[in-house]
Amino acid sequence: MSILINKNTRLVGQGITGNQGLFHTKRMLAYGTNVVAGVTPGKGGEWILEGKIPIFDSVKIAREATGADTSVIFVPARYATDAMFEAADAGIQLIVCLTEGIPVRDMMQVRNYLDNLGVRLVGPNCPGIITPGEAKVGIIPGDIAIPGNIGVVSRSGTLTYEVLYALEEFGMGVSTCVGIGGDPINGTNFIDTLALFEGDPQTDKVVIIGEIGGTDEEKAAEFVANHMTKPVVGFIAGQTAPPGKRMGHAGAIVEGGTGLAADKVKALDAAGVKVAKHPAEIPNLLQL
């Protein structure tokens, strides 16, 4: 078991005929992910990667022809909003959007629309999801995680790799790792993912990696205290970030006194989450 994706996931890639999309689709395939289709309007009927993947003009046609249930979006910011609406309307159940730089207004519309349809979104501005040994959707390097019983959820990209790497060095395996993205408005959040891990028989412990901005970590802490039986270890990036400045991620900003790293650490601590001072401490804290 795992959460969100596994070897049975049937993946359609939106925008995978572009440079980055093609590169990462090759890697997803090599990892064993069941990539069944690609969508690029105007290129329907073509095949990519030595005839392994058929391209369709729309997600709807791709889903009808291949039974795709999950979509990964590689398209640039100005087209990504439409790509998410299209996937949802085509009946895709899980949309993973990697795109960075989508306007906040678009994300508020997308999120409200998808919620009404009951479609799950992961991202945007995220590295995707990996269930080690089964499938990966997105760009998380496959070789830094081994199968195991630790669930990982993070707002970051390379910081997540750093943590996966630290776990692997210790011989610790991962059930599923979910990058929920660094935007102020995203799809699946910490609480959604924690709830999935709590219900997943393969997951015994959870690592939550947060950063400055917003109050999602504080809400996650409340959820851990009230609803989680599995132990949780945390890390928060941005202790040294100055207020009022956006630290790379659109959502990583301390505004009007909210979003401070210290508050998040305090909330997690109070909820019984062991908070690491730096990523290399995480494996030790998981062993306690």
Add this chain to the structure above:
Amino acid sequence: MKLHEYQSKLVFADHGIPIPKGRVAASASEAKQIAEELGGPIVVKSQVLVGGRGKAGGIRLAKTPIEAEEMATQILSMEIKGLPVRKVLIDEAVNIEKEIYLGITNDRAARKPVMMASSEGGVDIEDVARIMPEKIIKVHIDPLLGLRDYQARDIAASIDLSRSLWRDFIKIAHGLWKAYESCDATLAEINPLVISGDGKLLAVDGKMVIDDNALFRHPDLAEKRDLDVEAQSEIEARKYGLSFIKLDGDIGCMVNGAGLAMTTMDIIKLFGGEPANFLDIGGGASAEKVSAALRIILSDPNIKAVLINIFGGITRGDVVAQGILAALEDVKPQVPMVVRLVGTNAKEGRQILSEANMITANTLVDAAKKAIAVAKGDNV
């Protein structure tokens, strides 16, 4: 990206919100001319992107065009909180009966815009929120439906606005929503929205913040960016697609990924050092980008050491290593450099860097400790 008061108010006016008569001036003589055109008492308002302009003497009342010219001369020579005043707004003075607050911002937690109003306008709304939170009315707006009439009416009633003003207020609320929506704003604020002596509503001060991610839809707004509020290094970084924020320490940081960049800063601090900057070189960093990043870091005279931390994913270690070599050739840094390379093609990258005179580290903690030591002048 913040808009100036005069820019925000022009956007408001375009959406049917009444604003005082007036125009912006870049010189005292221009200010005088505008005052002559307006006739009567006027207000000279400095246009800088910081709060507290009034307290700093950046907003003055003038009775005559000559007085307006004198005040504009004074204000245009001022610096407010470190920012030079380059323009003044010359507005007709308004006879103020009452000041209210009306604004829209994004509520992250609710994932919706929220309209906020208060009968206590003219002061910082965050102060009102702290001292008398019950005086702030909040109404969430469905991003798919937009602001509805009844919501605007509810707000008018909740801030005890006299019924005779409801119609005008609802029109202003809709105008503000339209301005907010059509500009992809993350904040649109009228403070104060004034009830004048003759019983009319008027947006006397205005503020807008535009979503940087949406500027591709608004080339006209993107041109309005005021570069005075940013450090020169931050402007330079944006040109190369780098995310850079200057800090006060002495250890320069070059990292791929925002979360890892923050973590690198935090670890430097944790072990007793002070980071000089936040810098995310992004995915797939080219030699040109790495070179630009290094140049920007080293343009800070406080730098005593540089820590490069790259976790290869999309970014390949060998490409970054080549970039570093090219950058070293180009920039010729005089400070010690510590590099830590992990992930995709890290081995090849380390091989490439072995010829360069750099200090290497295997873990992030090790890298931070070494950078702190060499910044203090110790050997490692």
